[in-house]
Amino acid sequence: MQFLGVEIGHAMTRVLALDVETASVTARASAPHEWLGGLPDGCREQDPGMWLRAVDLAVRQVLDELGELRGSVAGMSVTAAPGGVVVLDEDDRVIRPVKWGGDLSAKGEAQEILREFGGAPGLIELTGNALDASSMAAQVRWLKLHEPKHFERARRLMSVEDFVGYWLSGETGTSASTAATSGWFEVPERSWSRTLVDFVAPEVAAMLPQGLPPSQPRGVLRDALASAWGLEGQVWVGPGAGQQAAALLAAGIAMPEEVIADLSGDGCLAGLSEGTRVDYRGEGEVGCDLAGNGFTRMPMRNVVSAPEMVRRHNGWSSADFEKALSETAAGADGLLFLPYLRGEAVPRLPEAQGLLHGITMNNLTPGNLARAAAEGVALGFAYGMSRLQDMGYEPLEVRLTRHAGPAGGQLLADALGVPVVAVSGGGGPLLGAAMQAAAVWFREQGEALGFEEVAGYMVTVDEESRCLPDAGRHDFYQELMGRQQYLAEVLHDGGFM
Known part of the structure; x- marks a missing residue:
């Protein structure tokens, strides 16, 4: 059987086909998006109709690549980058373009909501998370205050993935994994926050979608689309997946206490839990995975940028960087790199810059600089x-979303103090959406295969990448992590970071 994953990103829509019998991806395609022009600084908007055209184009390409296998397509599901809100009128027409992908229009409204509820601590107490300008809550508040005529016409409010899922199936609804990113969903309670909704606009309560159980489909693919795509029989449409939750499933993280280190550009360290473990210090985000469990996510902005800067500076390939890392001793001869080149989320230093500390006449070598950059990132993960450990997580190992290389993997194991192992193949949220579609289909067929079983079957690890921590080096990196955090704190409090 084939299952389609659809991912709506800022730059493009991507679609893949997943064969559950061979546990392999059988086809891929993509279609680009464009941002609307002529907008003021800080505004980034897209036409939702463009997503639908892109889905249509990419799905057709995937089905053409599948050839005769298109007849075995049994389900599909959608994930999307978080943020934004699609506003529909009583005739289900899109009222205005969607503010998305870094649009700052609702920054003032986000601050207004924060002030009303006692700042970030108050909102975290209420919902589990703070919010920002990209959240549905802030953007709906902006719409009411700045475009009241549009707000008066609004009858439905949807996330990006729910809007595309509605187009596919004709059925409304949202998953907890999607709702948790909206800004006004009480994650521990798994319900919309009526208190927050009433402050933004009481009439909004009737516009929000009903929740969908994790293993229940949204519906079946509309006849018109099935006919246009040449698909026969019922094709189930999954409930939809929040992007972060879909990424967890794609890495095989489906059981409580499992932890993943995402080594992508906007990476994270995330752990799964039965309930919701809220970070009241406001560094970790909380959400719901595709099975309804909770997760705590520590976002990191510089996983790739710091090592990449050193690599480009030296004109190195990735293999050259790995070689330099392997040939340089732990501690980089006293160099300590605070790799906050793009600001940082954990620790919360959004306006920070990078810092290289401890330079002497002899230690500023290419190898030491490479080691310091890699260690700076690893200490962030530590x-x-x-x-996470403060909140009760005790993982037996940490899965990596990609192979970090022998030296890089060993560095992460030593810094974290637990074994690390890379996931084979990868696939990210797009794969996770297809896996959700498969899990939902199995449940509809009466088979006792849940998300844990699908993850266990579909996702394997590369045992050759497994690295075990060295106790002595872990102690060393714990001390170095303390120095890094102390230095960042002192500089931040002094107004220098």
């Missing part, structure tokens, strides 16, 4: 692990 700090994230310490925060």
Whole structure:
């Protein structure tokens, strides 16, 4: 059987086909998006109709690549980058373009909501998370205050993935994994926050979608689309997946206490739990995975940028960087790199810059600089692990979303203090959406295969990448992490970071 995953990103829509019998991806395609032009600074908007055209184009390409296998397509599901809100009128027409992908229009409204509820601590107490300008809550508040005529016409409010899922199936609804990113969903209670909704606009309560159980489909693919795509029989449409939750499933993280280190550009350290473990210090985000469990996510902005800067500076390939890392001793001869080149989320230093500390006449070598950059990132993961441990997480190992190389993997194991192992293949949220579609289909067929079983079957690890921590080096990196965090704190409090 084939299952389609659809991912709506800022730059493009991507679609893949997953064969559950061979546990392999059988086809891929993509279609680009464009941002609307002529907008003021800080505004980024897209036409939702463009997503639908892109889905249609990419699905057709995937089905053409599948050839005769298109007849075995049994389900599909959608994930999307978080943020934004699609506003529909009583005739289900889109009222205005969607503010998305870093649009700052609702920054003032986000601050207004924060002030009303006692700042970030008050909102975290209420919902589990703070919010920002990209959240549905802030953007709906902006719409009411700045475009009241549009707000008066509004009858439905949807996330990006729910809007596309509605187009596919004709059925409304949302998953907890999607709702948790909206800004006004009480994650521990798994319900919309009526208190927050009433402050933004009481009439909004009737516009929000009903929740869908994790293993229940949204519906079946509309006849018109099935006919246009040449698909026969019922094709189930999954409930939809929040992007972060879909990424967890794609890495095989489906059981409580499992932890993943995402080594992508906007990476994270995230742990799964039966309930919701809220970070009241406001560094970790909480959400719901595709099975309804909770997760705590420590976002990190510089996982790739710091090592990449050193690599480009030296004109190195990735293999050259790995070689330099392997040939340089732990501690980089005293160099300590605070790799906050793009600001940082954990620790919360959004306006920070990078810092290289401890330079002497002899230690500023290419190898030491490479080691310091890699260690700076690894120490960030170690700090994230310490925060997860504060909340009760005790992982037996950490899965990596990609192979970090022998030296890089060993560095992460030593910094984290637990074994690390890379996931084979990868696939990210797009794969996770297809896996959700498969799990939902199995449940509809009466088969006792849940998300844990699908993850266990579909996702394997590369045992050759497994690295075990060295106790002595872990102690060393714990001390170094303390120095890094102390230095960042002192500089931040002094107004220098």
